[in-house]
Amino acid sequence: MATKDDAIDVAHDLALLHLTEPMDITPIPLDLGTTASSFAILGYFDRRPHMLSAGFDCEGRTSDQGLVLDCGTRPGNSGGPILSLINDAWHVVSVVSAGNGTITIGAVLDNFVSP
Incomplete structure (x- = not known):
């Protein structure tokens, strides 16, 4: 969990991996500081860990x-x-950090990530 001033900082709860060699795939582009209001979430959740799930009907705000x-x-x-x-x-535009079945909080990709 990310911390700032000895408090939990959910807004920046993400980690980056640095690969020693490039992979032969085209990455999905990043958008830092998005102003979008409609979002999609992809992931493998506990009930179907073997199958990719997606939700394309999320509205959001920073x-x-x-x-x-x-x-x-x-x-x-x-x-x-x-x-x-x-x-x-x-x-x-973000990475899932937390959720409760009703809302989702995503970590921002501001100064931590550069294209």
Whole structure:
């Protein structure tokens, strides 16, 4: 869990991996500081860990907690991408940090990630 001033900082709860060698795949582009209001969540959750699940009907807004979506997640979705359709292409705009079945909080990709 990310911390700031000895308090939990859910808005920046993410980690990056640095690969020693590039992978032969095309990554999904990032959109830092998105102004989008409609989002999709992808992930493998506890009831179907072997099958990719997706929700494409999330509305959201930014807050001091991060990106707050009006759709819930299940255990296992943490760390999954939050996407937005920008100029007819999907972009990663956040990463699932927490959820309760009703709302989802996404970590922001501001200064932690650069394209």
